[in-house]
Amino acid sequence: MKNYIQADPWCIIEEGFDPKLNKISESLFSIGNGKMGQRANFEETYSGESLQGSYVAGVYFPDKTRVGWWKNGYPPTFDKVINSTNWIGIDIYINNFLLDLAKCQIIEFKRILNMKEGFLQRSFMININTDQKVEVHAIRFCSIDNDEIGAISYTIKLLNFDASIKIVSKIDGDISNQDSNYDFKFWEPVKDKKTENGIFLQTKTLKTGFELCVGVHTTILTDKISAEKMHSEFKHEIKFIAEEFSLNVCAGTEVKIIKIASVLSSLNYQVDQLLVNCEAKLMAAVNEGFAKLFKNQKKAWSRKWEHSDIQIEGDVKAQQAIRFNIFQLFQTYTGTDSRLNIGPKGFTGEKYAGATYWDTEAYCIPFYLSTAPQEVAKNLLIYRYNHLTKAIENAEMLGFINGAALYPMVTMDGTESHNEWEITFEEIHRNGAIAYAIFNYIKYTQDWKYLEQYGLEVLIAISRFWAQRVNWSQEREKYVILGVTGPNEYENNVNNNWYTNYLAVWCLKYTQEAMFYVSKNSPNRYQEIIEKLEFNQGESAQWKDIIGNMYYPQHKKLEIYLQQDGYMDKEQWLVKDLPASERPLNQKWSWDRILRSCFIKQADVLQGLYFFEDDFQIDDIRRNFDFYEMRTVHESSLSPCIHSILAAKLNDEARAYEFYLRTARLDLDDYNNDTEDGLHITSMAGTWMSIVQGFAGMRVKNDKLYFKPFLPEQWNAFTFHIGFRGNILSIKISKGFMEIQNKSNHTINIIVVDLDYSVAANNTLKIDLKV
């Protein structure tokens, strides 16, 4: 737990420099634009502790799998988004002294992440050689308006001395991954070039052969010398190029370095066209100029905030935190490219390989559905649609047949990357989450075309998996699902995980409904799908049989759903009785002790009650919540939000707020001591859900937006922005009141605590909640 970030409604601010916090700040102040991103490493040399990180979305490497003991079915490689060419580097020599904050006296230091306008700002004043004062101001951003462009403005001022300055503007492609299974390097050189428009470096990933071309144009501006006239020298080594500028500078003169970069990958260009396109893109950006690029960046962020901002009145730290979460989510994924997805650490670190998990479907889709145009969430679904063939192959590798699909636990391109049998082969509920996301998307958007065009094929393949994954227990005369790991990963290889069993049956039912819908509304397309997938009626009958005869573990006396068979054989402790010294369990206990204990990592039964809340009575939900929450250690950042939403549903406002707090500032306050590895991007969506689905109680019911709001007593009011079927609403919850501002040109019908309301176009409705 740290507390060094200054509170501010729109900015993340660090004042003063503590080298011990640098890696945390590098994560927190990360910038990105969905296509590329970087940790907040310094432009100038820094020899202190640092995790250098520059990432390009979709550029990955199949690192050789490392396991102790091979199991049949393990994937041969672990695909990971890799650290790639670093274009931000600017070495500064002042009278041959290499500027390095680890090696000089720092008088002032300030780092700001401006979330409103989308840029990173840094300024510092230092002493070199006892009393030579130097001031630096730097601004950097990855353009969200022009997502192959990044820009830096870096100003140096010698305050009280004259000096010769050498400026080395670098492109470094000789990058290694901290996360490399066998310490391999993943990049090889292709070519480099200097033209009148800049310097260019093209490199290539081994094995996958992704090529990346980075071009940089550097301008030096001082009061005296104009950019065009300044001579530079071109340096190149293997996978590294630079331009060197030398000049003599008088005290008080500002030297401004404008470095504009274009970053293009072979994901979007023919490899032989990369360099020429990179140069053209760069030239265009240079012609626009830093000021214009910067202005466009601010505009683009303004548009994003209009759709997505949450204002919290009366709690500036909460305000800062929720905007931080929203900001980072949009820096990670912009939804313009269905080949991309959301890595758990985004572009802020290497952990979890930048790959796709079920986090996307369970946590991120609700966020993007409400805060971005419909295409954004749709592209996340199409990502999985495009991986369907590989999901079928993945299931085949495990022995499934007939077009059954098992989506991977962790993936870049649709193939499985994970290699723990208890997860890879057994945490199969992920397959259900992918079906649930389709349901959720259509419920929110009414985009039934999606079902016809894409969704139904995915649903059938997933249902085929479940139909083969169950088996008939003669003993129970029921279908059972053996050998699974539920969302609670503190249990492995259990039988009849209630959540998984319920989800499997739900998938079968929903697929049947979806088939019925498509057969009625698009009989031709339906026929096409049926033929393509060779679907036969026997399957339908079998699904019905499973739907009607699934076994669900329950505890009769306690009237709860049982997390899995045998759960009640465990020693029944409560989290409140766990000494603080033993937590977090995943650091303090051996794995077998965790497995044998009754303690739960994250919502499991409760995840099911959250997904399918309308299937259950409120008392049912309460009993399960009360039982399981007392046993839940929330050692996944994805856990508290589900509990917050359920607590809100159960009218337990205090606890809803308490759970919300657990993740709201998870990274800003370095709650788990791991922010230095990168940010918890996907759990940030959960924080958003706590406010919108929890505090505001937002749902879609009867095809309308539904709210059941409350205001945490720590706040004066909160306002959030929601897109719903092409309209944007601003919804404010204050003490006793709810205001719905309809920013669209149509009347909107909503439900608030079971009463129907209409809000006219461009109008605001204020509801007195106390009535």
Added chain:
Amino acid sequence: MKNYIQADPWCIIEEGFDPKLNKISESLFSIGNGKMGQRANFEETYSGESLQGSYVAGVYFPDKTRVGWWKNGYPPTFDKVINSTNWIGIDIYINNFLLDLAKCQIIEFKRILNMKEGFLQRSFMININTDQKVEVHAIRFCSIDNDEIGAISYTIKLLNFDASIKIVSKIDGDISNQDSNYDFKFWEPVKDKKTENGIFLQTKTLKTGFELCVGVHTTILTDKISAEKMHSEFKHEIKFIAEEFSLNVCAGTEVKIIKIASVLSSLNYQVDQLLVNCEAKLMAAVNEGFAKLFKNQKKAWSRKWEHSDIQIEGDVKAQQAIRFNIFQLFQTYTGTDSRLNIGPKGFTGEKYAGATYWDTEAYCIPFYLSTAPQEVAKNLLIYRYNHLTKAIENAEMLGFINGAALYPMVTMDGTESHNEWEITFEEIHRNGAIAYAIFNYIKYTQDWKYLEQYGLEVLIAISRFWAQRVNWSQEREKYVILGVTGPNEYENNVNNNWYTNYLAVWCLKYTQEAMFYVSKNSPNRYQEIIEKLEFNQGESAQWKDIIGNMYYPQHKKLEIYLQQDGYMDKEQWLVKDLPASERPLNQKWSWDRILRSCFIKQADVLQGLYFFEDDFQIDDIRRNFDFYEMRTVHESSLSPCIHSILAAKLNDEARAYEFYLRTARLDLDDYNNDTEDGLHITSMAGTWMSIVQGFAGMRVKNDKLYFKPFLPEQWNAFTFHIGFRGNILSIKISKGFMEIQNKSNHTINIIVVDLDYSVAANNTLKIDLKV
């Protein structure tokens, strides 16, 4: 399945050379003496497929653990016996042609492993340069009489041409392991030296700092030149030395190379005394001369066979196989050093790291108990006694307290090496096997002193583990054991594995009995132990409670013990219905499919019925046997022997024989296509058990040897030798008769099929079994 080994009662014979079989033969023809061993690699250069292997017992390296996903409690290293200095190499150049069987025409080739006399013999005739014929005869052995000495006699004869011959007698210490997690080399150089007595190379393992000194003395004898006169040149490189001899040889002249080696390790000498001792040992052996060393070798093996031979009449392949198994077991472990144990591959390959598994206690101890002096089995027990402190530390790492011990799954020096949570943390029945071995040893030997001196401390520590590993299930009002892996490793992380639960309670009961015995017979020692271990009466009371209230899963209707909770929820297939194309399952099925299936890898419930047969009614055993055997795929080489013994007990002689056949020639016929990796040493003990405990029905009952024999109808008779409390018996089972020859000087009382008999000293008793 291969069929190229010629049948012979005392020899393993390969005639003709097939390079594709070479790695298999290298395993099969391995030689060793308990302290060192080697695969049957060629002395001369061989550029074809080969797995070079020389091993020194107890010299291991802690290879860095390789896992995909770290779990708390995993050991940081995997200790493995490593490939070490190769002293057998003799390069032969004939007119500058390097002799290499991969590069010349082979006219004749024969390899023989003489098991009666303990040596490896090889002869071949080749053509080089179209029609120059060369004949080679080689004999090699690792002296079992003088276990730091090995010797080679290598004779070359040019049949039809004169030539210059260069002989390079090598010591190669620049060895790498095939099984290295990160491709590291494990050895570094220390020094080398040539003296008038030979050449010497000393090397050292990284990290562990074991030092190994190998000395070699080479003599060249021809009709004309005596050894002393021949000049040699000394060559040395890093970790490699050699002596080169050059001579001109006429057609028909025999050139005999005698190479004697001494191999000493820092396990037994101060490092600074290694070389001097190595030289002294070598000098002594050279002075004895090859012929004398060879004679002693034959004598020593003759003594071993006297105690352990099994003769089978009427089935030469069976005869060959059982002697092969006995021979390899004695080559691997001689019982003179309690720091050593039995690696599953002995000195014949790198797989399973040459480390100790529960195989030792469950399978090997019964073999050595009956076929070798009592000290041999005792040293295997003391090995574990000496590891007690580490077993307690191992348990502490997993959260156990108060002197509870969990012995490692895989170990060299008492620390755990294995790194799969479902095995390392959960296959805890191994702890019970270690207690069972103490019980078994005392039952066989009546060496109660062992219990006082060593055994009781181990038993108490193991019982403390069980007492903490159970937990009380409020639900069942019984003690349960959750999250274990039984002997059937095709189930992981199950609850209430019947075998484990039964074994745990047995351990508690036996420990209580042992405590009672020691307290009565050695009250002082008892007091000493109680104080040392701080044992208190509360523990005793708790153990009683567990003993009285353990939960044992059962199936009431089928009247069987249930392998684990939920076993009957599985789809109930039988092995006979498994298509051949799907077997072995561990190669054909994904891991999750194996786990979900009802198929059993090796005896699990049945292992318990074998260990504790007297606790159960015969019908009980039959019902369980019939149920489980039909579901068992025997994909562990340790499985069939238990089934063979139980089938014999159930009077199912045909099946007892059928199970015996499955492992008897496992390696000789390369049944599992994996003999090239090394031999299945520990399962060889199981084959012995099938004959002695199975066919002869040997037990110890009421403190006497007990037999209930039958003769497989494929055999005319079989005779085995048994040591029992200082006496040696030769027992012959023929059609309808049993002959007991008492080779000792005391009368022996035995039981045969429930009748008591006396056999006078040095006398033979013939019993008519048909009566």
